[in-house]
Amino acid sequence: MTYGITLKTAQEQLEIWLEASKIVATGQSYKIGTQSLTRANLSEILKQIKYWQGQVNQLSRRGRNRMYRAVPRDL
Numbered sequence: 001m002t003y004g005i006t007l008k009t010a011q012e013q014l015e016i017w018l019e020a021s022k023i024v025a026t027g028q029s030y031k032i033g034t035q036s037l038t039r040a041n042l043s044e045i046l047k048q049i050k051y052w053q054g055q056v057n058q059l060s061r062r063g064r065n066r067m068y069r070a071v072p073r074d075l
Contacts, residue, residue, distance in 0.1 A: 005055060005059070006059070007056065007059040007060060010052055010055040010056045010059055011056055013048075013052045013055075014049065014052035014053055014055075014056055017045055017048045017049045017052055018049060020040060020045050020048075021042070021045050021046065021049060023039065024039045024040060024042050024045060025042075027039070028042065
């Protein structure tokens with residue numbers, strides 16, 4: 001179910017999560033002096049990528065593969 005999500009929004013979200021996976025792949029956490037930063041959980045990012053890829057696939061198929069039934073009539 002898409003809850004009003006457009007194909008454009010789904011594609012944008014997918015791109016954001018793909019970029020996040022690249023960033024996390026370079027290092028999950030790091031420390032500078034007394035400051036430390038821990039990035040998002042990679043498994044959560046992969047879960048979001050899978051979700052948004054599914055949304056993109058579903059929304060890009062919408063409108064195609066529709067079946068119409070016609071009843072010929074002799075007027």
